[in-house]
Amino acid sequence: MDATPLDKRNPLPLYYQLKEVLLARIQSGQWAPGQQLPSERALCDQFEISRITVRQALADLEQEGWLIRDQGRGAFVSRPRIEQRLSQLTSFTQDMRARGQRPGAIVLEQALVRPTTLVAHRLRLDARQRQVILLKRLRTANDEPIAVEKAFLNYRLCRQILHDDLSHRSLYAWLTEHCEIVPARAEQQIQAAACPPEEARLLKVKPGSPALYIHRTTYSQSGQPFEMVESYYRGDKYVFYAELRLDPAPRQTAFAGPPAHAGRTADATNGRP
Numbered sequence: 001m002d003a004t005p006l007d008k009r010n011p012l013p014l015y016y017q018l019k020e021v022l023l024a025r026i027q028s029g030q031w032a033p034g035q036q037l038p039s040e041r042a043l044c045d046q047f048e049i050s051r052i053t054v055r056q057a058l059a060d061l062e063q064e065g066w067l068i069r070d071q072g073r074g075a076f077v078s079r080p081r082i083e084q085r086l087s088q089l090t091s092f093t094q095d096m097r098a099r100g101q102r103p104g105a106i107v108l109e110q111a112l113v114r115p116t117t118l119v120a121h122r123l124r125l126d127a128r129q130r131q132v133i134l135l136k137r138l139r140t141a142n143d144e145p146i147a148v149e150k151a152f153l154n155y156r157l158c159r160q161i162l163h164d165d166l167s168h169r170s171l172y173a174w175l176t177e178h179c180e181i182v183p184a185r186a187e188q189q190i191q192a193a194a195c196p197p198e199e200a201r202l203l204k205v206k207p208g209s210p211a212l213y214i215h216r217t218t219y220s221q222s223g224q225p226f227e228m229v230e231s232y233y234r235g236d237k238y239v240f241y242a243e244l245r246l247d248p249a250p251r252q253t254a255f256a257g258p259p260a261h262a263g264r265t266a267d268a269t270n271g272r273p
């Protein structure tokens with residue numbers, strides 16, 4: 001590895017300069033995913049800097065998801081995150097296959113339960129529908145845990161599922177095949193969350209690690225909501241991607257602020273006296 005000493009006269013802090021050098025190696029592919037980085041000692045010697053500086057650069061890269069540090073074994077380049085497009089309705093199985101990864105599902109719970117008010121509302125259940133199917137699964141990609149999904153399914157639409165084993169099978173494929181439920185549309189909310197202890201144990205991360213909490217209600221082609229799903233995705237493994245386009249109609253004023261005659265607004269930036 002060629003290592004030009006860092007520029008001590010540069011106003012940028014040394015740890016930051018080192019971080020940039022290491023990041024360039026990861027992003028250019030010079031260091032491949034899974035590859036071990038030189039030891040802290042070796043980096044100190046090569047860049048002629050202190051151990052504290054090296055540790056700060058590595059801690060930043062770990063925080064941003066570029067590295068995984070394992071006490072005793074050293075630092076390794078992390079695998080790229082799984083990207084899910086926000087504009088397309090896909091299943092976990094499809095997402096993983098599209099990335100050349102082997103999808104998996106381990107059933108943790110499959111039972112009849114009473115719906116909460118929220119589940120009943122989202123699934124548009126009437127007062128006589130006192131049961132829903134709970135299907136809780138650990139989702140894996142190449143056998144690595146990625147997400148814990150807790151799906152509540154409309155019992156009337158797919159009761160047979162209780163007698164089948166959904167391990168390592170696609171729920172959407174199963175519903176299409178056995179119940180003619182073709183997923184057509186979903187409403188989804190994504191929130192940053194600290195991973196709760198139970199999910200952290202299943203996902204093999206520390207409790208409180210960054211996670212994505214996702215809430216989805218999915219509708220069939222006939223417009224009927226058939227599932228409400230609450231999931232925790234590992235924050236270091238997943239990234240959501242959205243392509244945004246300018247709405248063609250208000251193009252004139254979209255980013256230019258309100259027209260001159262519109263007066264003051266209560267907006268924090270525009271509303272200043």
Ligand code: 16G
Nearest residue numbers: 091092093170171172173214216229
């Ligand atoms: C996705 C969906 C989940 C759905 C599952 C079906 C999100 C956040 N969730 O993971 O709602 O139940 O796909 O996947 O995208 P499957 O057909 O592979 O079982």
